[in-house]
Amino acid sequence: MAGAPLLSIENLSISLPTADGGRALAVRGVDIAIGEGEIVGLAGESGSGKTLSALAALGLLPSGATTGGRVVFDGRELMGEGGRGAAAVRGRDLAMVFQDPMTALHPMLSVGRQMTEHLVQHRRIGRAEADRIAIAMLDRVRIPNPKEAMARFPHQFSGGMRQRIAIASALAAGPRLLIADEPTTALDVTVQAGILRLIENLRRELKLSVLLITHDLGVMSALGCRGRATLTRAGCSTRCRMAAPPITRCRHCPARRPRSAASPPAAPSIRAAALPRISAAPTFPNCLPWARAMRSPARWIRSRW
Numbered sequence: 001m002a003g004a005p006l007l008s009i010e011n012l013s014i015s016l017p018t019a020d021g022g023r024a025l026a027v028r029g030v031d032i033a034i035g036e037g038e039i040v041g042l043a044g045e046s047g048s049g050k051t052l053s054a055l056a057a058l059g060l061l062p063s064g065a066t067t068g069g070r071v072v073f074d075g076r077e078l079m080g081e082g083g084r085g086a087a088a089v090r091g092r093d094l095a096m097v098f099q100d101p102m103t104a105l106h107p108m109l110s111v112g113r114q115m116t117e118h119l120v121q122h123r124r125i126g127r128a129e130a131d132r133i134a135i136a137m138l139d140r141v142r143i144p145n146p147k148e149a150m151a152r153f154p155h156q157f158s159g160g161m162r163q164r165i166a167i168a169s170a171l172a173a174g175p176r177l178l179i180a181d182e183p184t185t186a187l188d189v190t191v192q193a194g195i196l197r198l199i200e201n202l203r204r205e206l207k208l209s210v211l212l213i214t215h216d217l218g219v220m221s222a223l224g225c226r227g228r229a230t231l232t233r234a235g236c237s238t239r240c241r242m243a244a245p246p247i248t249r250c251r252h253c254p255a256r257r258p259r260s261a262a263s264p265p266a267a268p269s270i271r272a273a274a275l276p277r278i279s280a281a282p283t284f285p286n287c288l289p290w291a292r293a294m295r296s297p298a299r300w301i302r303s304r305w
């Protein structure tokens with residue numbers, strides 16, 4: 001990577017309140033650096049803190065979360081200042097395709113409404129111009145009859161099409177960096193391949209940087225994640241080359257026996273102690289608590305972008 005990275009996450013830690021009044025460290029020591037036009041993979045097992053790390057960059061952590069470390073986007077600190085740094089770039093320069101295409105779109109809003117609300121907000125353009133941009137973006141992600149699609153609702157599309165719409169929505173404001181959180185997980189394999197091709201094509205055409213979150217190392221290598229991966233396990237991270245064995249010892253896990261060349265790589269162990277229950281209201285999706293998101297869809301969009 002030549003020069004300073006576009007996004008750099010340094011020694012990120014996130015703790016959340018637990019049900020017994022204490023705190024649980026959900027993420028610790030995560031380092032990620034993404035250059036202009038680069039695609040970097042963030043892999044790890046379920047619950048290891050991949051989504052929380054991305055939400056920290058966007059300033060969308062659940063209430064009560066406390067953070068340590070730094071997130072810098074194009075020279076600008078995103079954490080601290082009460083999240084004002086992240087709010088300034090979110091949706092405009094830094095966009096996210098949220099995990100799970102079934103809930104990434106609000107069920108009560110038409111596709112057109114959820115695609116244009118943040119465009120009007122960020123680009124300060126009129127509805128007609130926002131509609132034009134949204135239709136062009138839907139066409140780009142190959143949604144048939146994009147004009148008619150604007151008036152339809154998420155349940156009227158297949159899972160793969162919903163994922164394409166979520167990608168179009170994230171890209172409509174012309175961000176420089178896209179965070180794609182498990183963009184293929186809920187989809188069948190043929191649809192998965194189409195979505196991966198789409199992300200790669202958009203990255204080349206729009207000169208985007210991409211942080212690809214996945215638990216599937218095959219997806220990372222299919223997208224040619226520059227041979228680099230940041231792997232998280234139990235909320236800690238390590239770097240490895242894709243050519244190397246995928247799981248290497250992370251700096252927070254207990255030391256393992258040295259590996260002989262012949263033996264398979266040892267996965268870092270996690271202590272079998274019960275994990276603390278983290279207290280928080282269920283969120284839909286990743287921001288406003290569910291009941292409020294349902295009551296006020298427009299507020300939901302504004303909170304996300």
Ligand SMILES: Nc1ncnc2c1ncn2[C@@H]1O[C@H](COP(=O)(O)OP(=O)(O)OP(=O)(O)O)[C@@H](O)[C@H]1O
Nearest residue numbers: 016026045046047048049050051052062278279280
């Ligand atoms: N809104 C929230 N409130 C309380 N705890 C949360 C919240 N979001 C995540 N957590 C907890 O933080 C930890 C990390 O969650 P996170 O969603 O980042 O995992 P992940 O690596 O993205 O997992 P997956 O691969 O299943 O998506 C988990 O233990 C999870 O239960």
Ligand SMILES: [Mg+2]
Nearest residue numbers: 050051099181
């Ligand atoms: Mg996740």
